[in-house]
Amino acid sequence: MNRQHPNRIGYEIMKFSEAWLREWVNPAVTTTELADQLSMAGLEVDSVTPVAGEFAGVLVGEVLTREPHPNADKLSLCTVNVGAAEPLQIVCGAANVAAGLKVPVAVIGAVLPGDFKIKRAKLRGVESQGMICSAAELGLATASDGILPLAADAPVGADFRAYLALDDQAIDVDLTPDRGDCLGIAGIAREVGVINRTPVTPPAMEPVPAVNEERFPVSLEAPEGCPRYLCRVIRNIDPAAHTPLWLRERLRRSDLRPISPVVDVTNYVMLELGQPMHGFDLAELEGGIHVRMAEEGEPLVLLDGQEITLRSDTLVIADRVKPVAIAGIMGGEHSGVTGESRDILLESAFFSPTIITGKARSYGLHTDSSHRFERGVDPQLQRRAIERATQLLLAITGGEPGPVVEAAVEAHIEPRPEILLRRDRVARVLGLEIDDATIADILTRLEMRVAPVAGGWKVVAPSCRFDISIEEDLIEEVGRIYGYTRIPTRRSAAATVMRAEPEVTFNLQRAKQLLVDRDYQEAITYSFISQEMHDLIDFGHDPVVLANPISSDMSIMRTTLWAGLLQTAMYNQSRQQARVRIFESGLRFIKQDYEIKQELMIAGLLSGDAEPEGWGVPARAVDFFDVKADLEALFALTGCPGEFRFQAATHGALHPGQSAEILRDGAVVGWIGKLHPELERKLDLTSGVYLFEIGVNGLLEGRLPAFRPLSKYPSIRRDIALVVDQAVDFDAIRQTIRESVPEILREILLFDVYTGEKVDSGRKSLALGLILQESSHTLTDEKVESVMARVIAALADRYNAQLRD
Template sequence: MKFSEAWLREWVNPPVSTEELSDQLSMAGLEVDSVTPVAGEFSGVVVGKVVTREQHPNADKLSLCSVDAGQDEMLQIICGAPNVAAGMKVPVALIGARLPGDFKIKKAKLRGVESQGMICSASELGLADSSDGIMPLPEDATIGSNFREYLALDDQAIDVDLTPDRGDCLGLIGIAREVGVINRCPVNIPSMEPVAAVNDDRFSVKVEAPEACPRYTCRIIRNIDPKAETPLWMQERLRRGELRPISPVVDVTNYVMLELGQPMHGFDLRQLDSEICVRMAVANEKLTLLDGQEIELRSDTLVITDASKVVGMAGIMGGEHSGVADDTTDILLECAFFAPMAITGKSRSYGLHTDASHRYERGVDPQLQVKAIERATQLLLDIVGGEPGPVVETEDESRIEQRPEILLRSARVAKVLGVKIDDETIADILTRLEMRIEPVEEGWRVVAPSCRFDISIEEDLIEEIGRIYGYTNIPTKRTAAATVMQGEPEVAFNLHRAKQMLVDRDYQEVITYSFISKEMHDLTDPQHGTVELANPISADMAIMRTSLWPGLLQTAVYNQSRQQSRIRMFESGLRFINQGAEIKQDIMLSGLVSGPSLPEQWDSNDGSVDFFDIKADLETVLALGGNRDEFDFIAAEHPTLHPGQSAKITRGEKIVGWIGMLHPELEKSLGLSGKAYLFEIRLDQLLEGRLPGFKALSKYPSIRRDIAIVVDGQVEFNEIRALIRQTAPEILQDIRLFDVYTGEKVDSGLKSLALGLILQETSHTLTDQEVEDVVSRVLSALSDKFGAKLRD
């Protein structure tokens, strides 16, 4: 919500500076985003009148003007604007004036003719980003008067960033109410008396969706002046509120919206057929909006129609063919209350966002519509004239949510805020907030005003008291409570330590959105059910992620497009899987690597990362729990990973994660350059580790026996290692795989594995016979289960 400080001070004018006013609003929960001047820095500009305008003798596109600027004599000024004409009143920069950008006006000659000043456009004075010509001024502007003073440009535009629950402050009246309450000063609301009807013209209204539109008001105004122009003071207030002046009818409806927070709309009466109807759209109905965009409506969209066509999306935007045109003389003013839930999310679902939808989604005062239409009528009659008919109101009070009666206990206020505030102060704050209060034994029964949708429980009232009383007036106290220190289990997996381990291995931590697009989900994790958002920020954030890989992959693409070829990153966070009756949330640790395994340097010809690089990194993390041997990597297929380079990570019978190379088709569709390798593991399966224990070191030497066996190519080393450990006695200390060979002298479909068996006894030196017995038992077991043979 952006507004002019000078306009606000016409309503409420506390004795505080602009900076103090901004601090007050921010501390009251209405955060001030910025305070900016409403015009550029300039001086020496006055109101002037173009007395004569002639063609420049030496230039076709320049005009030679005689200008009365209230000086001792007429000024001769050359102007290149196409709209300059005799009789116009304009801003004139005199000799010596300084314009925005520290541009100084001097005497100059243009094509051999002297120019004694400059006729200014709005953009040259910092009042607009661009201009089509010089800025025309009203006839009542006093010649020679200071232009800054004439337009009251020594003003600030205050931009307040409101939270979604404070829709009541999306109008100047709400901001003024807050300032008045904070400073205990009166709020002088402009007179908004009802305008008497001068004819009995009515337009028939039918509301078929009263639950979405409990109140609809409208009024016919005939014979307005289509040539009238919006007064400059109103244009300026709109501009300072970041709204572009368009035409008197549109400007008045926008002005009332800025003033009261109530959106309105003006229809060209001649374009309407018979009656207005408020109903839900019929699927696939079409509407061309005011911005020229044609949309296909859904059945969940509230629309305004006449007897033959849709004329607008309720609470969002009107239709192109029923809007007020340059030659409109009869209008129908519309002002309605639309239930927030009927409008919420609709504009965004159509790719729209308007000032009206922004307000209706947050809640408009349901008792404001008649006042707003009377205020707009009053302004229109002053600007364009016309003959108003009576206000037609269609309402269903039973559909309008009434503000609840809330019991506020004074003892509860003290307990929640931590400070005792006397009852008189509390009652005064609530009264100034326009709440209806009734004293009772415990405190008060309170009913909030109709504009305060955010107040429904006792804590809401306590929050109001706290922010108006002033958070700085609430003393800071140290809390005291009995605590029991709980040590972290020694076997617990430490995520912080795991992150540090990955950082030590040259990874960088990233944090990505929990929301992803449906397309990205279908590419990376189609096997899991999704949680769709009812009101997504955008189509690219429509569902909750079922894996952390989409965020990592998008981050990798982003970095590669910025010439970062070596990528090593990880992320921890939740994934969300729809399992029908419940949403399963798992905390995951995921990583991605791509590009060279080492940074470029003179002493290394190292190539790109591979599967075993990222596997080694993950095994280092798994080893932190002291139970690395409980996790197995088993070849398996995953839709995101390359079929030949992917594995599931298991702990016992449970699948706890996946690792592998990104599928080539997915790599291509994402636009990745080079191979990428990923891992993902469930952290809840790592929490239970193994407690380290001391085992006495043997003083006797170890003995190593190397064997080379030939087995089927599909047999995994994990299976062989498990069988050996199961078969061999305790003297087998370690099993080392030091060679895998396929090729010459090994039959097709088989592979040769070279194993080192490390044996050691704690009570004596092993004999050759003991060692041979162990080796024989191992070879026999391998032969029986896997058909293994010693390699020749």
């Protein structure tokens, strides 16, 4: 259970050294061909990068003497043997330089990364014939505390680049979640060997015999989460030992930072075999290992110093009195191996993916260990891994290993299923015939047990392949190893029937294009928002809270699209983009009676000037009626815009005097209005912001346009000025007029609204134009006067309307 990713130089899914891979399997292909093969086999290669900067002229040297510089307190005068006839005199400023140390030396004429050339120089009056290099100066690290010490057996005079095999590439593979078996060199090597029909030769991993009988007891109290746990006591390791350079280099090339021998070895085995491991300080453990579920509220300080409160659904590794690690995720600080530890307990376990998945994220963690256990680790790998770690650790730190202690409940380790693979099914799915020998060979080289039966094979996948459980999985394996490029492309032929699209259905794509035509830009925002944003703009709806949010500001599902649009407006205005016209279509999520209601919505936001800045149009800020006009154009797409009404109403996020419900046949389908001034202040939005949101379901029913014969008789216009109460809106007046004279009324125009002199307080004057027309004859003055009298009477009766003098 290694440390969290901040200890990584840069977290990638699986990054490894090509030279390391070729020690396991070495096909006769170039680096580019190897990367292409992996990608075509479903292991997408993101990048191939050099493992070191470009440099030349750097040799392995040995410091013979070190003396103080005669003219500088912080400099040393060294003689260095680089295999030449005479030792070199080099001035060095590193504090860790010492006689007898093997070091990389850039001799005269060398070129270091950044095109830095080494020349003869005088430092404080003393000639220096080269430079003793640090890891950072060679492009092997981002920072260094001193020069780079080499192994005692490093050959003096050898080319440093060749000595560390720095003409190497780091391959970064982006794995799909089902391929946890390739989160180790062993898994990648198996794939390369199968693709190229090349044998895989892993390093020798012989069991390490115990030199004492010391055992640490293990109790599996939650076998459904941890059905196998192995550990081993190793006493009297050398705490002053250093991880060898070759191992540190392999970690570095996989973007892991070396820390100490025990941690480095467990990380190395994880990268090599895919099995996460952990080392405990034996002196800090009391009374044995207990793999159990945590008690609600138990505290634990993790290796990164973070103190967490455990939940009862979390599997932990504990001793007799306390938890010492979150199983499969991270160890505790108190029991971790330090520079003073002499006795350790190595752990190698199998944790069920179902018990690990989501736990790390729920505690705000993500580690290499949790990444692997969530995807599935081979349940038969643990003994091999602990023997390999013991082998490496003893070679570095020495020590006295005890026997491997194993606790297992096999009933909770799911066996791999026997799958019937039918010959004709392979041909039908892949679209080509592959001979039996090739199919059997591919599956066998993938380490599957293959037994021929009538019509096909019975196949059992290896324990590392959690992703293979049905026949189609086997066909996929055959197809990808055989080669997708070898599968012919065929056009399917079938009788098809064109499906008629209802002409009256609202077309969302057309609506979006209309808004674009009206100078909007489409935005796509996250469906997740913060609780704070929700409480500000839509506290009336009960949100869906995520159990494992990506981050604290994305912890609930949005109940309105305004959340994302407002955040987009804030982002733009903070970058001096005051004019914002955006819209979005997408789902909102509302919890109702223990169910999640998903509604498709279309929403928009406007702020800033109504028109782009220019000399031909006077500057004017966008207002309520600009938004209303855009919505009316949207409603016209339904073919029945008259069914929609705007009714003044109050919404918690909108300005009390500039907000309205959008109604269709009396049902609320959306909202329109100006953002509440208090919200503008809290969100730091500087100009007036207007919003709308409509449920797409409320727009779906439409009406086809229908032709109506044009009247050949002239129309007549009559203008009236009505004085009504301020509370009476024009929409109500228009509806009353239509009800009064439906047979000859063609259009109603509102061309003036007046309040002020000669109009009583609390009243307003509306100037209306009525267009009247008959379809069968010319209107007479008597008919028009009768109609107008009927209209005025209806308005006076319903709204106390009076004709203005």
